[in-house]
Amino acid sequence: MFWTKKKTPSLSPMLLEIKNELKKKRKGMSNIGKEANLAMEEKRLVQQITAQTKEKNENNVTRTAAYLDFYKRHPEIHWAFLGHMVSRNGGWNMTDLKGELLLYLLTEKEQQSFFTFLERGNWLIFQDIYPQFLLYEESKKRRKPLFYLLPMFHVSTFMETIWNHFWYYGDPSILTIALxxxxxxxxxxxxxxxxxxxKSVLHTIEFKLQDFLSFNHILFPYEDQQGKTVLIGQTLHQFHSLHERILLGKRLYSLLFQNNDTLEKVVRWAFLHPHTGTRKDYWPHLFNDVCESAPRQPYRRRIKDCQIQPGVPRIYSPQLLYAWKNVVHEEAERGDWFEDWNVVEYLAESNGQINGEITNAYCETLEKMELAIIAKNAFFHSR
Known part of the structure; x- marks a missing residue:
């Protein structure tokens, strides 16, 4: 068991039902369907969903937009909006690698390694989840569940059980946490x-440095009544921990959906600000997608209390379109991760409100990065 809970939570009757169903599935996992056994209409549907997924999986911008478009059509699928917002953050992290701050701290090889890491994860998640969404959409059209086709997309048997449960009970929280x-x-x-x-990313000094600087912030912007952009979010410190990443996902879901007023504000912001990858999308007072700095000028501090100091350029944060070329990916590795039905324990809802205050921590991170740049420049100039 990979989680570290000291006490096993008591499961509700609904979760016990899922647990029992997963136990049965675990025993019969060899009975996965084959495309040869499908009717012609089912084969066409599988091909159609595969083609649509490939088309939308071109880059971080197209993926992120596809999640939001799906949420507009099916707001009962909460993960679609959560995924949209987290994918926005993935795009911002990608463009940071070509942005002004990290350009001073990383070599070109390190930038490429980090991008490949982020892009592969972003691509993998989309090609696994988007077929699930499209199959749900088709099930709604036909008014019958089609989740027996999920194995055709190499989706875990865990999710087949969850989608069938959602079809009959319609619990958005269970579906979201399961995803x-x-x-x-x-x-x-x-x-x-x-x-x-x-080797190339997770064990490098730079990745540990980012962890130390709390650079793993997930930010959700929205505008307050005065039109000022507010940031809420969470920070992940142990990226290598599967347990911590799942708990982070649960906290982010609570942060977005525990309060309807907050959700409406973040959704409104997302609709009004199409994702481009630049951090200018939410903080144009601090970032610009055009480089304002003079070439070869030594870096000097610009940020104080989340404001650009007078008379200095904003931080360069490019759009994804200009930062990175599209990647042709190798096919996703096969295999079902589901081995232990005790993962059901994660489906229990967390108690208590999530405090999303993150602005101060994020501003401190930016200032620490500036100090790291200045320290690095001083070190090399003193040699």
């Missing part, structure tokens, strides 16, 4: 435990 569990387990062996990423 969080699924995506993080799906990434675990394919990205986090991947030897190449372990």
């Amino acid at each position: 969080v569990i699924n995506e993080q387990n799906y990434l675990e062996k394919r990205v986090i435990q991947n030897p190449v990423f372990q």
Whole structure:
């Protein structure tokens, strides 16, 4: 068992039902369907969903937009909006690698390694989850569940059980948390435990430096009544921990959906600000997608209390379109992560309100990065 809970939570009758169903599935996991056994109409549907997924999985911007479009059509699928907002953060992290701050701290090779790591994870999640969404959409059209087709997309048997449960009971919380569990387990062996990423990213000093600087902030912007952009969010300190990533996903879900007023504000912001990848999308007073700095000028501090100091340029934060080329990915690694039905314990809702205050921590991070740049420059100039 990979989680570290000291006490097993008592499961509700609904979760006990899911647990018993997963126990049965675990015993019969060899009975996965084959495409040869499908009717012609089912084969066409599988091909159609595969093609649509590939089309939308071009880059972080297209994926992020696809999640939001799906949420507009099906607001009962809460993960679609949670995924949209988290994917926005993935895009911001990608463009940070070509932005003004990290350009001073990372080599070109390190930038490329970090981007490949982020892009692969973003791509993998989409190609696993978007077919699930499209199959749900088609099930609604036909007014009958089609989740027996999920194995055609190599989706975990865990999610087949969850989608069937959602179809009959319609509990958005269980579905959302299940999708969080699924995506993080799906990434675990394919990205986090991947030897190449372990060596080139996860074990590098720079990654540990980012962790130390709390650079793993997930930000959710919205506008207050005065039109000022407010940031809420959470910070992940132990990226290597599957348990911590799942708990983070649950906290982020609570933060977005525990309060309807907050949700409406963040959704409104997302609709009004199409995702481009630049941090200018939410803080144009601090970031710009055009470089304002003079070339070869030594870096000097610009940020104080989340404001640009008078007379200095804003921080360069490019759009994704100009920062990185589209990537042609190798096919996703096969295999079902689901081995232990005790993951059901994660489906129990967390108690208590989540405090989303993150602005101060995020501003401190930016200022620490500036200090790191200045210290690095001073070190090399003194040699």
